[in-house]
Amino acid sequence: MEPLTVGVEEEFLLADPSTGEAMPVAEEVIAADAAAGPAERLKPETSQSVIETATEPHSDLRLLAEDLRSLRSAAAAAAETVGCAVVPAATELLPAAPSPPTGGTRYRRIYEKYGALRFGHMTCGMHIHIGMPDREHAVRVSNHLRPWLPGLQALAGNSPFSLGQDTGYSSFRSVWWGYMPVAGPAPLFADAPAYDALLDGLVASGVILDRKMAYWFARPSEFVPTIEMRVADVCPTGDTAVLLAALTRGLVATCLEESEAGAAPPPVSDQLLAAAHWQAARYGMEGDALDVFTGHPVPAWSWTEKLLKHVTPALADAGDLALVTGLLAELRENGSWAARQRRIVSSGGSLADVAAYLHSHLLK
Secondary structure (H helix, E strand, O other), X not given: OOOXXXXXXXXXXXXXXXXXXXXXXXHHHHHHHHHHOOOOOEEEOOEOOEEEEEOOOEOOHHXXXXXXXXXXXXXXXXXXXXXXXXXXXXXXXXXXXXXXXXOOHHHHHHHHHOHHHHHOOOEOEEEEEEEOOOHHHHHHHHHHHXXXXXXXXXXXXXXXXXXXXXXXXXXXXXXXXXOOOOEEOOOOOOOHHHHHHHHHHHHHHOOOOOHHXXXXXXXXXXXXXXXXXXXXXXXXXXXXXXXXXXXXXXXXXXXXXXXXXXXXXXXXXXXXXXXXXXXXXXXXXXXXXXXXXXXXXXXXXXXXXXXXXHHHHHHHHHOOHHHHHHHHHHHHHHOOHHHHHHHHHHOOOOHHHHHHHHHHOOOO
């Protein structure tokens, strides 16, 4: 069977290349890219200091990797023309004047309604889309995914610093993003109509502005036949992004098979699941994970091994197993990206050095 398609959206901070401070120049960077090549490779986000890229859907991870690097290269070239750098950091590293909202009506409304954006803490995530037969399958797969997503969150931790401070977290982006009213682990849903009914009710209540503001960690896309995972920090390298994409596709394929076989979703407490996500955000790969099936702490890498074992048949079927095991071995040997950032500072470096380090890995 042909592997499921996978596409990746990445959000990047625009920063002063010498200081690492955020620069509100997204519109200029997007215009520079449009003048240099195909339109709409770069897209705006809520803040003027963040841009987004989105790959095409791919069945072959080699093509996904090429697409990611092409988009990152285009973003870097456009940013350079306006005197800034693209930094793959998941939070705003250094204090700067609050960035204004992007000019679109929707983003201005988000900025006005959810005022926390005015205090800084801009966030950059990576969203992974996996192709689904239809919306009903996406909802049912979401039910099966829930216990495993904290493991992906921990692997992606890349935001220990925010606004000049060590936050104590591996993924502070995950914590800060929780200020939104509909974020975190997705609820269990009986079917797609139940999902749509809740989402329509949340929009009708006025708590969220539109259906796109269901920022659950897994959700059916509103526009394309995919399930979208929103649990990962943006990754410094294309290789790490591919690793997370491959693991996510393997996990979705595994959950799809379980769902189609009629298996019930794993019985996991909502509170325990929320605790597992907090644990992943706090300690990442350098501490314990919370095993949601037992309620006991386990070393994070032990939980990753459990996740890998769970998805190994799907990875093997897609031809991804060797790639994933190799990239995981590199991450384990060199430490998570949160740990690598902290090593720079503990060795006497500054957060400007951290920004430069992350920027230097953009095209790797």
